[in-house]
Amino acid sequence: MRFLIYEIDSKEVSVEEQIEIWRHAGLPEPTLMVFTGNKSVHVYYVLDKPCGVAEGERARAGLSAQVDGYLAKTYSAEVKTDHSMHRANQPLRLAGSVHPDTGQRAEIVGGCEKRYALEDILQCCPEVEAPEKKSRANGSGFISQEHKKHLQIGDPERDIKIFIDIVENWLDPKSKETRGYNLFLMIGMVAHLLSSRSSDEWLLFPYWNDWCSKAPKYDGESALENKWSSFSNEGSREDHWDLGSLIEEARKFGYEPPSARPIELSPPQKEESATAPLLDDVFPAPLAHDLKLMSCFSPWPEALVINSYLVAVSTAARMGTEVVLCEATNFSVPLNLFHCVVGKTGTQKSPAQKALIKQPLVHYADYVRGLYEDKLASYNEQVKDSDDEYDPPKPATVSLSDTNQEGLEEQLITQEEYGLALLIAKDELAGVFISMDQYKGGGSKAGTGQGKQLLELYDGGSFETKRVGKSRFCSRTKVSITGSIQPDVLVKLQTDDDADGMWARFLFSELPSIPATLPRDVPRQQLEEIKLAREAVGEILRLIGSKNPPLLQLQLSTEAQAIFSDYYDRKSLEASKAALGSHAGLLNKAPGKVGRIAGLLWLISAAIDRPSCPAEIDASMVERAIRIVDHSDAYATQFQRMANQTEEERCSFRLHEIALKKPGRWISRRELGQGLDKHLRENFKAEQQREMLQELANNGYGEVRPGPKGGLEYRAAPDAGRDRGDEGGQG
Structure with missing residues (x-):
């Protein structure tokens, strides 16, 4: 990383004030300051030597913390720097470019052109912890493990219907409870994600635009189009949302997702x-x-x-x-x-x-x-x-x-x-x-x-x-x-x-x-x-x-x-x-x-x-x-x-793996179920196991036939497990 940067994310601080805030925050004079053409200034400190990504992101967080301390004392605790600027991959507006919302051109408004040693900047800033990585499984805003069954990828049409239902019927843009940048961004990113899985990358944009137009603050369709296009660059963000996040948000207002249908598995393929x-x-x-x-x-x-x-x-x-x-x-x-x-x-x-x-x-x-x-x-x-x-x-x-x-x-x-x-x-x-x-x-x-x-x-x-x-x-x-x-x-x-x-x-x-065996009686010539x-x-x-x-x-x-x-x-x-x-x-x-x-x-x-x-x-x-x-x-x-299987997928493939260990044999559902661990047996009862075996057969992993007393028997196809990788060292 070659520079540190901060940006004040508030209309309460004028551009003129932003240009001078480094002085009051106890920082050295910036290398460069760029007015973005809208409401903010990008303040750069260019380093004399590049630093690592993790070190640079932590340094940017420290720079933000120093400025945030001054802003809290002078304005309010709500006035802060934009913490997305900590990320090394954050897109920035270049001087000379035209801001799409205002039509104003971004321009250089100050700076001393000096390059700084990283230590010289850090000694002016408080120490901060390394940015915390959010976990998909437990992070705020992500769907809980209990409802992970609603996140199966493989039915885009169903997921799109769920999205439209939530946006049109469950999240009122005029309500105080649904206001805020995070929900606005969540709906847009989920719409973009689902559209990207269809044949039309702009498929759900009209629904997002319609929802935003009914909100108290609406910046116009052109601004939304620019934000939509930027989501391709947002894909690497560690805090991005998916459909499960939107489902969890809608549940706060009484929404219940449709029952998850039996798991569908892709047929085994050899490329x-x-x-x-x-x-x-x-x-x-x-x-x-x-x-x-x-x-x-x-x-x-x-x-x-x-x-x-x-x-x-x-x-x-x-x-x-x-x-x-x-x-x-x-x-x-x-x-x-x-x-x-x-x-x-x-x-x-x-x-x-x-x-x-x-x-x-x-x-x-x-x-x-x-x-x-x-x-x-x-x-x-x-x-x-x-x-x-x-x-x-x-x-x-x-x-x-x-x-x-x-x-x-x-x-x-x-x-x-x-x-x-x-x-x-x-x-x-x-x-x-x-x-x-x-x-x-x-x-x-x-x-x-x-x-x-x-x-x-x-x-x-x-x-x-x-x-x-x-x-x-x-x-x-x-x-x-x-x-x-x-x-x-x-x-x-x-x-x-x-x-x-x-x-x-x-x-x-x-x-x-x-199993390895030691060779015996190897001819001297071969040795x-x-x-x-x-x-x-x-x-x-x-x-x-x-x-x-x-x-x-x-x-x-x-x-x-x-x-x-x-x-x-x-x-x-x-x-x-x-x-x-x-x-x-x-x-x-x-x-x-x-x-x-x-x-x-x-x-x-x-x-x-x-x-x-x-x-x-x-x-x-x-x-x-x-x-x-x-x-x-x-x-x-x-x-x-x-690593990213749902519980249903893990159980289904475990049943198939057990059957593979007895090649060519018809095995009863009961016998296969006994081979599951306690957790899977408790979570997936006999009827659900039968549905999984039927789905495995439908997708070419094996065959099913009626068993005695109304039961079901399954026989694994000998090559299906190898195509998936469950044999030969998968564990």
Whole structure:
């Protein structure tokens, strides 16, 4: 974040007064002040160095608090700054633009043009807590768990009818009880949300406009149209509303929603784009052959082998190597990867990491060690006959498995001196983010500032941290992450909006619960071939790390650029229509992951056969990268859906999962119901369970038939559970 800002959100304070308030509030002179063309002034403090998003939002909140204190004393407690300005993604009016409501042009009305250190501003402001993240489940304004059944997405026509009924019959715009900005905004945002799920994005605008026109204060249809258009930018807000919020509001006035109908499930589908990638299709033939030999006695899917080795390649790739995806928009990506292996306890997650990532990197680690020894020899020669004191060189490393935030920052500074990447490899991935917070007493609660800073290193950016007595600065970074997580833990960590975009950055690899057996009587010749394969796979990584120049910029060929651009456009469109924020995040991050993987595939090709390697990333490399990312994202989407399932969906799919464990058998509803946990049995009685089984059959998950004594029997289709992801490591 490059600047702090505040805006006074009240007509009680004139524009002339707003221009002078910084003086009375005890603040330094603003860098810039912009009259918006309406009733307010945007007051900017531009920073001399960018700060992180979380740090900047907290600083903006402190700046607001300082001004709010003065406003409360001078005017009233109701006169405040606009707290939406705290958000990093808040749209702002540019000087020179025309305000649509007044026709006046925004203009610069003051400022000293000085840039400030963040600390200089903060010392004038009170300390504030980090902005609280509102929970969809329990946050104010959201529908309660009791009524979550009314929020099933899948029947837009029904939801639109509910909206119209509430707005026309239950929320009187002339009543004092329905006045206020929040309700006005809620109705507009829900109308926009429902319209976006239909074929007409302006479908419900007339109903919102009609409701507002009957209210005591109405700014006109033109103003509403501008606000409606702005809702596309409001989508990332953490406090936005949905239909459930409007239902809860209407219930205060006696409204009761229609009874929820039996749950409807989408039929299982197999998408060609989500087909698991194969070694022979992704890597050059010699490498594919060697990786198959290395993993021939292990229960590892080829997709996991591919993703794991790509992580090793990303670790060997030099810092500064990047792929230019669109020169016109300065869209480029570094060649690092975040990787998550999903498997239950006992599925050989740690052996997979060792065999496919750590062991192949041994030759490259020897090369890195040699770089340090060369530096050390030069240092010893330098100090041998000198009276001056010099700091000895610090060793670079290939990977870390256990560190805190301070240790990570120190190592990243060293890695930059060598121009090398760093791999963070953990047996349990959640521990990466927990350990980043230990030195602050974070305990077992991950996700505070230091864990988030690690996520910000995904794009290879810089960092600067200031501690008492010591500061650290790094202008470039290159961090890859790999680790494993259990399916049920991943489901619990997922949220419907994934506010940090944590999981959208990751490639996911499934590790099914397949019993492993030790090989017996392996011929000596085969053992020798496996040994040679390990050597060859490791040698490729050493060549990638030692032979490619630093700051290598890889370009896409014309054909590859066309394929990538089409993919980018498609994913952007899908993200705009995604029902879950976490799904939208996954779709938006997909093109960047494709660019990274395409670049890694080029490095592999160049290391194996440089003379025949194309000068640019070709179309086949982009197509292979797309297949890898789409398969990973399809798998990740299953966890997002599971994390956001209603109770009805969880019960329905649990019944199906129980039936899958007895393939080909007809099982009575009673027997299936006995397999449910106590909570589900108490909440969904026999009749509701029968309706769920019937709905499962209607959508292709299985079959039903009458049972003895008027009961119902169900037989699961053998492939339906696998399409949904309930088998093979879902838990």
